[in-house]
Structure formats: C-alpha cells, structure tokens
Amino acid sequence: MESLTSNEKLRYSRQIKLPEVGEKxxxxxxxxxxxxxxMGGLGTPAALYLASAGVGHIGIADFDSVQISNLHRQILYNEHDVSAKKVEKAVEKLRRVNSEIKLSVFSHGVSEENVKEIISGFDLVIDGSDNFKTRYLLNDACYFSQKPLVSAAISKYEGQLTLFQPRGGGCYRCVFPNPPSKAGNSSCEEEGVLGVLPGVMGLLQATEALKYILQIGNTLKNELLVFNALEMTFEKIKYCPHTDCILCGDSPDYSQLKKNIESCQPMGLDEEEISVDQFILWQKSGVQFRLLDVREEHEREQDFIENSDHIPLGRLEASLGSLEKHGILIVYCASGARSLAAVKLLREKGWGKALNLIGGIRRYRAEKPLNT
Ligand SMILES: [Zn+2]
Known part of the structure; x- marks a missing residue:
C-alpha cells in the first residue's frame, strides 16, 4: 500500500481525522x-473534488472545446478558456489544485475502439457524458471489464444518480432497456439546465466514488437517486437486475463489446410484466412507451394514469386495429388481473412488447398518490 508523506498528512488532515477514513x-x-x-457540468466538479481529496490518478476524457455557453455550469473553465480544448484547460487547473497526483488526458474522448483500453487503467469510472450512446458504451465496457460505474444524468431541474457495481447488481440496460424518447433524450442545449444542478450531481458522483474506494457507508447499488431542485427533494427508487437484460441477464445477446452501439437498439422484452417502481423510473426518465387502460369507463372516471389510452378489456380484441404495434405498450387495470389477460391477448396477436403493470393503478397510487 502507498505511504503518506508528512506534507500529505497535513494536507488531508481534516479527512484523515474521520475515523472511517484515517491514514489507512x-x-x-x-x-x-x-x-x-x-469534462462538462458533471465531470468538472467531480474532477475538482477528487483531485482535492487526493485520488492518486485521475483520467479525464473529452474531445470538445470550451464554449461561452458552458461557463454557467462547467466551473473549471473561465472566459479566457473559450475555444480551447476542455481537457487541456482542465488538466492545467487540476494540476494547480493538486500537483502531487497523476493526471492522464484522453483528448479524443471514448469510442468503441478505445474504451476498453482506456478503462483498463482505472479502478472506477464516472460517467459525466451528455448522450445515450456514450452511456450505453460505458455501461457495456464497464460490465465486460468488471469496473464500477458511477452514472448520472441531468435535465432542467432534475438529476439522477446510481452506481453500477460489477457482480451482483443491475446495469444501465436493466434500468433503461431502450433509449429514452426524443423528449427525454435532449441535451442541456435543447432543454436548458439550472447551472448548479450538474454541480450537485457531479459532487454526488465524486462522493459515491470516494465511498466506493474507501468501502464505507451504503452505496447506490440497485438504487436510483433522483434529486429535484425545484422541490428540494431527494428520492430513491429501487431497481432490480433484469433476467432478460441483453447484457447482464441470464441469456445475454452480447458476449463482447458491440460495434455501433446505437444499432443494437431497441432490445427485446421477454418479460411480460413491469413493476410499479420500474414504471415510475421509466416515466421520470422519458423512456418511450405507450400506456393503455383496460378498465371500465366508470373506473376511469374516478382516476387514471396520465397519458394513457383507454380500451376496456371486453372491447380490446375488436379494437386491435386502432392500436399501433410498434414499441413498448404498458397495460394497466385496477390491480393487474385484467391487464395481464390483455397482455396475453396482445402478445398472441403480435404485440411483442406488451407489458402488464404489476398491481395496477392501485399499487401505482400507493407509490404516487394524487396531488403530490
Ligand atoms: Zn443489465
């Protein structure tokens, strides 16, 4: 194990003081x-704090240059850095923060060709990317290389965070088997983001990374933390590894990193059911699906889940012509019995991605009451 110089003991003394940390x-x-x-809104605060905390080797990967519109959230850069390569400016600043750590720069970012080799040199990966292609790529590469991945995403006023741990946990594809719809897939550029939001989430990523390194506390394995800045709420949603996940499931489609990750989508859905937790997670994350209510009219008048179509079970077979066959179709009723029958019928008739919402609207309302 590494030893600490007297300078390091002084420098990190407030952290060493914590009994869970100590010199060890x-x-x-x-x-x-x-x-x-x-090295954007998430990566820059994470890098700054991990460098300050004394992580011995930090790698930064980004191919982009600094733009004036980055400055409200990408706090390592200033007005003089506009047009310069992000990694070059970042490494300059980080070196000034801590000259005793090793910094490696990957100025082409990560791609199918280089990702495996790049991550092989590190213990843990932080995903600070802003697009789904990179998220799926990092997820798959970390899975095959057995590296922990701290993943975060931001949009407008909301951020999400989780840890995908090698062995015994789900992966990004378990949580998001299909890339979110266009609405949920847009970047800060299209949707806007409150400047401090990526700061909060990037620091939470750094926190999770330090805890993982130190093996202290409880990690976010199999839990998605959702931060809402407008409501000032933190919410944890549990997720499970999926047995039919094309990457980490029982009979995966992948045995090695695939080229052209985007063309691997969308995945098949062999399971016929979806839990309320997973459903809420998909709702929050903009995963693309359609929703069908198969209860009677009078039940729907009482309450219904937003953005759902309505065809009572008794009329479903006769109305199939009006239902689009493409994409995921989630079916619900009061408690899950009628919708299961509907899903069986739909699958028989060629709707291969029909899913029954387990527990129906009753369980959904138990998790997500009206007017909250
Ligand atoms: Zn998985």
Whole structure:
C-alpha cells in the first residue's frame, strides 16, 4: 500500500481525522484511480473534488472545446478558456489544485475502439457524458471489464444518480432497456439546465466514488437517486437486475463489446410484466412507451394514469386495429388481473412488447398518490 508523506498528512488532515477514513483510508485514496468521461457540468466538479481529496490518478476524457455557453455550469473553465480544448484547460487547473497526483488526458474522448483500453487503467469510472450512446458504451465496457460505474444524468431541474457495481447488481440496460424518447433524450442545449444542478450531481458522483474506494457507508447499488431542485427533494427508487437484460441477464445477446452501439437498439422484452417502481423510473426518465387502460369507463372516471389510452378489456380484441404495434405498450387495470389477460391477448396477436403493470393503478397510487 502507498505511504503518506508528512506534507500529505497535513494536507488531508481534516479527512484523515474521520475515523472511517484515517491514514489507512487516505492511503487507499492515494492508491486509487478514477476515470472521468466528459469534462462538462458533471465531470468538472467531480474532477475538482477528487483531485482535492487526493485520488492518486485521475483520467479525464473529452474531445470538445470550451464554449461561452458552458461557463454557467462547467466551473473549471473561465472566459479566457473559450475555444480551447476542455481537457487541456482542465488538466492545467487540476494540476494547480493538486500537483502531487497523476493526471492522464484522453483528448479524443471514448469510442468503441478505445474504451476498453482506456478503462483498463482505472479502478472506477464516472460517467459525466451528455448522450445515450456514450452511456450505453460505458455501461457495456464497464460490465465486460468488471469496473464500477458511477452514472448520472441531468435535465432542467432534475438529476439522477446510481452506481453500477460489477457482480451482483443491475446495469444501465436493466434500468433503461431502450433509449429514452426524443423528449427525454435532449441535451442541456435543447432543454436548458439550472447551472448548479450538474454541480450537485457531479459532487454526488465524486462522493459515491470516494465511498466506493474507501468501502464505507451504503452505496447506490440497485438504487436510483433522483434529486429535484425545484422541490428540494431527494428520492430513491429501487431497481432490480433484469433476467432478460441483453447484457447482464441470464441469456445475454452480447458476449463482447458491440460495434455501433446505437444499432443494437431497441432490445427485446421477454418479460411480460413491469413493476410499479420500474414504471415510475421509466416515466421520470422519458423512456418511450405507450400506456393503455383496460378498465371500465366508470373506473376511469374516478382516476387514471396520465397519458394513457383507454380500451376496456371486453372491447380490446375488436379494437386491435386502432392500436399501433410498434414499441413498448404498458397495460394497466385496477390491480393487474385484467391487464395481464390483455397482455396475453396482445402478445398472441403480435404485440411483442406488451407489458402488464404489476398491481395496477392501485399499487401505482400507493407509490404516487394524487396531488403530490
Ligand atoms: Zn443489465
């Protein structure tokens, strides 16, 4: 294990003081290596704090240049940096923050060709990217290389965070088997984002990384943390590894990293059911699906789940012509019995991605009451 110089003992003394860290923990941090992919709103605060905390080797990967519209959230850069390569400016600043750590720069970002080799040099990966292609790519590469991945995403006033741990946890494809719809897939550029939001989420990524390195506390394995800045709420949603996940499931479609990740979408859905937790997670994340209510008219008058179509079960077979066959179709009723019958009928008739909402609207309202 690494040893600490007297200068390091002084520098990190407030952190060493924590009984869970101590000199032993600080040596672990010194001996650790973290790769940060994307030096934008998430990556810059994460890098700054991990460098300050004494992570011995930090890799930064990004191909982009600094733009004036980045400055409200990408706090490592200033007005003089506009037009310069992000990684060059970032490494300059980080070196000034901590000259005793090793910094590696990957100025072409990550791609199918280089990702495996790049991540092989690090203990943990932080995903600070802003697009789904990179998220799926990092997820798959980390899965095959057995590296923990701290993943975060931001949009407008809301951020999400989780840890995908090698062995015994789900992966990004378990949570998001299909890329979110166009609405949920847009970037900060299209949707806008409150400047501090990526800061909060990037620091939470750094926190999760440090805890993982130190092996202290509870990690976000199999839990998605959702932060809403307008409501000032933190919410945790549990997710499960999916047995039919094309990457980490029982009979995966992948045995190695696929070229052209986008063309691998969308995946098949062999399971006929979806839990309320997973459903809420998809709703929040903009996963593209259609929703069908198969209850009677009088039940629908009482309450219904927003954005759902309505065809009572008794009329479903006769109305199939009006239902689009493409994409995921989630079916619900009061408690899940009628919708299961509907899903069986739909699958028989060629709707291969029809899913029954387990527990129906009753369980959904138990999780998400009206007017909250
Ligand atoms: Zn998976």
């Amino acid at each position: 923990g600080q040596k672990k941090i010194k001996g650790s290596s973290v790769l940060i992919v994307g």
